[in-house]
Amino acid sequence: xxxxxxxxxxxxxxxVIQDASTHQVLMLGYMNxxxxxxxxxxxxxxxxxxxxKKLWLKGETSGHFQEVKxxxxxxxxxxxxxxxxxxxxxxxxxxFRSCFHHRFEDGEWKISGERIFDPKEVYGK
Numbered sequence: 001x002x003x004x005x006x007x008x009x010x011x012x013x014x015x016v017i018q019d020a021s022t023h024q025v026l027m028l029g030y031m032n033x034x035x036x037x038x039x040x041x042x043x044x045x046x047x048x049x050x051x052x053k054k055l056w057l058k059g060e061t062s063g064h065f066q067e068v069k070x071x072x073x074x075x076x077x078x079x080x081x082x083x084x085x086x087x088x089x090x091x092x093x094x095x096f097r098s099c100f101h102h103r104f105e106d107g108e109w110k111i112s113g114e115r116i117f118d119p120k121e122v123y124g125k
Contacts, residue, residue, distance in 0.1 A: 005077040006033055012048060013078050017058075017091065020069040020083040026091035027099040029058070031080065043068050045082060062122050064088030090116040093123070 006013060011033070017026045029047035031039070035055055038046040042057070045066040049056040059065030066084035073080055092099040095115040103112040 002073065003077060004036065004073060004080070006036075008076075008078045012050075013080060015045075015047065015080045015082055017045060017066060018081060018083050019086055021085070024098055025100055026066075026084070026086060026097070029056075039068065039082075045084060058091075059087065062088065062090075062093070062117075064090055066091070093119060095119050095122075 004013060009030075012030045013032075015029050015031050017029065018024065019026055029045070030050060031046075032048045035046045035048045038055060038057075045058045045068060047056045047058060048054075057065075065087040066082075067087060068082055069085055070083040071080060072083075086097075090097050092101065094101075095117045096113050097116060098113065101111055101113045102109045104110075
């Protein structure tokens with residue numbers, strides 16, 4: 001029987017989030033069993049926040065939810081790829097479409113893409 005192996009990562013697995021339409025990788029997060037079950041129940045991606053040590057529904061503060069379209073499990077059973085419809089333009093808490101907006105070019109990191117929203121306005125920080 002195919003199952004997610006939460007034991008390998010001390011109860012957590014990495015989850016790659018990809019836009020279902022464009023195939024752009026939006027972010028990487030982590031899930032435990034509880035986050036997995038909540039994602040299945042709500043059809044919106046829920047992570048385990050390692051810094052806050054609690055469940056985190058992506059978009060609960062910003063309104064930029066991720067609606068699940070397809071879920072894939074890797075061959076080792078310890079990493080998920082979830083294809084989503086990104087509600088709102090940005091997946092990254094820094095205001096960019098993707099968390100992967102730093103590109104290594106000519107020996108240095110450069111920002112690629114445009115900031116879609118101001119995090120201070122959205123999160124008040």
